Amino acid sequence: MASSVCYKDRRSFLSIMRLEAASTLPHKMAAQFCGGPEFSPHKIAVQCRAFKTTRLIISRLLQSIGNIVIAVIKKSNSVRLLCGFFLTSLAAQRLIVFMFDISECTVRIARPEDKAGLIEISRHIWGGTDYLPEIVDRWIAEPWFYVCEYRQKVIACLKLSRFPDHVLWFEGLRVHKDFQGKGVAKLMNSEMMHLARRLKAEDPQLSFEFCTYYKNLESLALTAKLGSVRADAFFNLEKRGVHRAERPEFISEPDTSIFANYPTYLPLNWHAVHSRPESLEYICEHAELFKTPNSIYLVGKVGEPCITFLHPPGKHLKEDLPYFQYFFGARKHISVTLSPLFRSYLAQMYSMNFYFWGEDREEVLNMLVFTLP
Numbered sequence: 001m002a003s004s005v006c007y008k009d010r011r012s013f014l015s016i017m018r019l020e021a022a023s024t025l026p027h028k029m030a031a032q033f034c035g036g037p038e039f040s041p042h043k044i045a046v047q048c049r050a051f052k053t054t055r056l057i058i059s060r061l062l063q064s065i066g067n068i069v070i071a072v073i074k075k076s077n078s079v080r081l082l083c084g085f086f087l088t089s090l091a092a093q094r095l096i097v098f099m100f101d102i103s104e105c106t107v108r109i110a111r112p113e114d115k116a117g118l119i120e121i122s123r124h125i126w127g128g129t130d131y132l133p134e135i136v137d138r139w140i141a142e143p144w145f146y147v148c149e150y151r152q153k154v155i156a157c158l159k160l161s162r163f164p165d166h167v168l169w170f171e172g173l174r175v176h177k178d179f180q181g182k183g184v185a186k187l188m189n190s191e192m193m194h195l196a197r198r199l200k201a202e203d204p205q206l207s208f209e210f211c212t213y214y215k216n217l218e219s220l221a222l223t224a225k226l227g228s229v230r231a232d233a234f235f236n237l238e239k240r241g242v243h244r245a246e247r248p249e250f251i252s253e254p255d256t257s258i259f260a261n262y263p264t265y266l267p268l269n270w271h272a273v274h275s276r277p278e279s280l281e282y283i284c285e286h287a288e289l290f291k292t293p294n295s296i297y298l299v300g301k302v303g304e305p306c307i308t309f310l311h312p313p314g315k316h317l318k319e320d321l322p323y324f325q326y327f328f329g330a331r332k333h334i335s336v337t338l339s340p341l342f343r344s345y346l347a348q349m350y351s352m353n354f355y356f357w358g359e360d361r362e363e364v365l366n367m368l369v370f371t372l373p
Contacts, residue, residue, distance in 0.1 A: 063099050096151060097178045105184065107191040110145045110157065117154030118147070124177040131304040132157075132174065139172065144195070148188055155179045158188045160196065164282045165274040166203060168196055170210040170372070173219065180218075189222055193372075208372035211270050214364060227373040232265040232272065233365035235338040235346070236306070237354040242334075245325040248290035248297075254283060258298065258310050261339045265369050267308050269300030272369050292320040299327050306335045313338075313345045318352060340365055 110118070115136055122130040139145040144160035156179070159172035170192065175184045193208075200206040209231070212219050220228075259266060259275035266275050268287045273279040283289075287300045294316045298308040305327045324334050336354065338345070346363065355361050 063101075096153070100150070100179065100182055102183050102187060104150060105155075105187060106149045107146055107188065108149060110140050110147045112140055114147050114154050115140065118157055118174075121154070121157065121174050121176045125174055129304070130174070132172065134304075135302060145172075146188070146192065146195075148184055150179070156184045156188050158192050160192060163209070163271075163273055164279045165276055166205040166207060167274065168199060168206050168208050169271065170196075170208065171271070185218060185222055189226065193226065196372075209272075209370065210372070211267075211272055211367065211369050214366045214368050215358065223370060223372065228370040229373075230368055231371045232369040233340060234267050234367040234369075235340065235342070235365060236335065236356075236367040237338070237349060238333050238335050238357050239352065239354045240333060241328060241331040242321045242325050243331065244322045245330060246322040247326050248292055248323040251289040251291060251296070252284075254280060254289050256280070258283075258289070258296075261310065261312075261341050266298075267300075267306070267337045267367065267369075268298070269303045269306040270367065271300060271302065290323065292323045294320055297324075304335070306337050308337045309339070309342065312342050313348055315348075317348070321352075337367060 118136050119133050122128075122132040125132070139159055142159075142161070146158050146160075147154045148156035155176040157172060157174050158170070161169045161171060163169045173185060173188060175188075196206075196208050200208075210223070210228075214220075214233075256277055262275050264275055265272040266279070266283070268283065271286075273282060283298075286302055287298050289296065289298050289310075291297070294314050296310050297320075298310055299305050300308075307324050307327070321334070324336070325332075328334055336349075338349075356363060356366060358366075
């Protein structure tokens, strides 16, 4: 009854929300907040209780109806066929998302049958250019690739990998677009940190590290709460591909000279290893060093290709572009990574139509490496 007075007087759902907020305020402040002295603390409390009770009843009723519908569909072939168009399509997905309850999520090791669900997640990551489909089979075969399952649907994933020099690398955090902003990423990070700490108990020297884009705000916010600290950063640029591609000459046995301009971390695509002799074996297995008539470069084998400049860009850089294109395919965009020591060479990169990706194309160290406590 009391809530109906508010709807009549205010004609909007907003009034109810204001009453709910005002229930915690002193008498005069509450009256002013709600729009008049007729809203006493008692009236506010009564209306808020009525509203909260109604909201709870509706929420539980919808959840019960949804559970019944899903149970009937699972058990009855005839109903499944009858509702096939409606409740097994977008409508069913909307219902599942609407009734999402994170307590029903299960974080577990990925299995081969999860591949289709993981590829579905990747279709909406980075504009559909995510590298996950290219390595999903490999990750499923490796240890510590986890997924989050909700009502028989894979909705998220996260990978832990062992890197040289006692590093446990966090990568591949993905959340299905329909379940973003619902605490799923936080759940995955929390579960992986529990696993990481168990592994650290076996290897006390283990460090936790990851790499991300500087505008990946959700990931940065989540990991900041875990105490992440920036350890290094690089420039990542792109340009349109060129028409010609040429196979470069590969270098089979790199030495520590490749760390000369990367004193702390050496980026291998969107991964990074410590710039130490212990990393050389890993680099041989997971990256390729190649040389052109003008310089020496590196490209990682895992994920989306990205050329790392081991030396500053030379004046003949344009001649090296066909060798870069070899790793990306005909006319596809070229991606490169530069040490922060090469900042003074950015103007030269701009003159060759390299650019920082993003709407504002801000000149900034946009590939960030972090450590976790």
